[in-house]
Amino acid sequence: MMRISRRPSLLSALLLAGLLSACSGGLPGRRGGDPTRVSDAPPSAALQPGNNFIVSAVDKVGPSVVRIDTVRRVVNPLGGLFGGGPSIQQQQGQGSGFITRSDGVILTNAHVVEGASEVGVTLPDGRSFRGKVLGSDPITDVAVVKVAAAGLPVAPLGDSAKVRPGEWAIAIGNPLGLDNTVTAGIISAVQRTNAVGEGQRVPYLQTDAAVNPGNSGGPLINERGQVIGINTAIRQAPGAGLSFAIPINLGRQIAAQILESGRASHPYIGVRLQSLTPQLAREVNATNAECKLPETNGVVVVEVMPGSPAARGGLRSCDLIERVGSTEVDNPSEVQVAVDQGRVGDPLTVQVQRGDQQLNLQVRPAELPRQN
CATH class of the missing domain: 2.40.10.10 (Trypsin-like serine proteases)
Structure with a gap:
């Protein structure tokens, strides 16, 4: 008769201990150390400090x-x-x-x-x-x-004429009372003359950097730490907001005039303008025998103020303005900006299409009257 011993042999004991050890390694919380530890990943080496251009620009x-x-x-x-x-x-x-x-x-x-x-x-x-x-x-x-102070820190001014879409844009300001807030994005567009309505005299920089109430007047800077714009307006849009800044070259020009005389000077020619579309041209041509407009997109003179620089220069209602100075124009805001780049009293060439004729008229802008 064979006897089966209840005491395990030495080999069986070793095998059982190994099996239990292997199983216990797969059970959570059974290893040594803190059972509440969330991660047991080995510590990584410290990252080496790099050159963060946003940090450098903000500093x-x-x-x-x-x-x-x-x-x-x-x-x-x-x-x-x-x-x-x-x-x-x-x-x-x-x-x-x-x-x-x-x-x-x-x-x-x-x-x-x-x-x-x-x-x-x-x-x-x-x-x-x-x-x-x-x-x-x-x-x-x-x-x-x-x-009244001296020795204050100053912001370097850049050249907004060199700004291109896709470049970095960093906004600094105090939105909603939160001082020294920094946001970053890119330049989405330049020369946005229709950003905040028709008839504007500012070729805005457009950016997707977050700007909120309280940011107004703060700087928009580039990756080199130079001011390229003055944050001024926002437009809400589905998914994100659009932000607009006054180009610093224009801001510098206006500020210099204010420092010199306490006010800014703007030339004007004295016309009321309207954006033209092919549909509008067809409607005007059908109802006004004296006004024949090309069926195209552009900007048309609706009214010429009596005694204005435009009247003295020969502009008429129904003239299609194609160019002001050396700038081609497609809407009333572009005409305003182009006129504003001229000087009071200096001749300014305005190219118009009048019926089948193309004319180059000489207009001398006058000082824009100040509104109270």
Whole structure:
């Protein structure tokens, strides 16, 4: 009779121990150490610091970007009546700006400081100053503010004429009261003359860098840490917003005029314009025997102001404007921008199509009257 021993042999014990050891290795939380550890990946080597151009650009310009706080005093028509509150009420506003001269010259948007009775300027290092508005230009939305200081950090100005779509764009400002906020994107387009409505005199830079209320007046900079634009407007669109900036070359030109005379000068020729389409041309041709327009896209003169530079230069209603100076134009905004690049009193060639004729007319722009 064979006896089966209940005591395992040495070989069986070793095999069983190995099997249990292998199984226990596949059970979570059974290994040595902290059972609550989420990852057991080996530690990786520290990343070597690289040259982040956004960080470098922000380090270069950031100290010169300021927050602008404004107070406007407005008349309350119900003040003192039936509990309608005080007759004079205060409205607070906020925007951004950037220092361009170490003695306290600051560029911002005209709409940031419009009507402000008090202007406060705060630097990223915490210093605060009372600001004085030296002048503003509502046509281009550029304003200059001055603070009494010396040795302030300044933002280098670039050349917006060299900006191309696809280049990096970095916005710095104080959106929604969040100081020194940095966002980045690319230049989506240049020369956007119809960005915020017809008849504008600004060839905007368009970018997809996030810009929000409070960013107005802050700088748009390139990857080299140079200001290429002044953030000024946004348009909401499905999926994302579109942001627009005043080219710094235009901002610099307007600021120089404000520093010299306290105001900006704009030439005008005195015409009312309309975008032309083939359909509109057919409708006009069918209803107006005196106006025969080519069935094309372009910009047509609707009215010439009596006694204006355009009238003296020979422009007429129904003229199709094709070129102003050396610039081809396709819409009213492009005509405005081209005229604005001229000088008051200097001859400006305006090429028009009048019926079957193509004419080159000489117009001398006059000073655009200021609106109160």
